[in-house]
Amino acid sequence: AQQQALAAQAAQQQALPAPAEPAGDSFDEQLIKIQKxxxxxxxxxxxxxxxxxxxxxILGI
Known part of the structure; x- marks a missing residue:
């Protein structure tokens, strides 16, 4: 079960690409990413x- 959770975590992290320029995201885009x-x-x-x-x-801080 733990391996399955780790695999799911890795897949989720890959699904959320790190923004190249966090400041380029609008506030709404940043909010959505943080909510996810x-x-x-x-x-x-x-x-x-x-x-x-x-x-x-995400916030660039």
Missing amino acids: LSAMKDQGLLTEEEFQAKKRQ
Whole structure:
């Protein structure tokens, strides 16, 4: 079960490409990406640390 969760996590992370220029995304696009990450965290696919790191990357901070 843990391997399946790890595989799902890897697939989800690949499904969310890191933006080359975070500042280029509109606020709405950033919000949607963060909401998707939050849902993944709630499902146990991301740790709090992974969520925060991806959120900072999306926001460009």
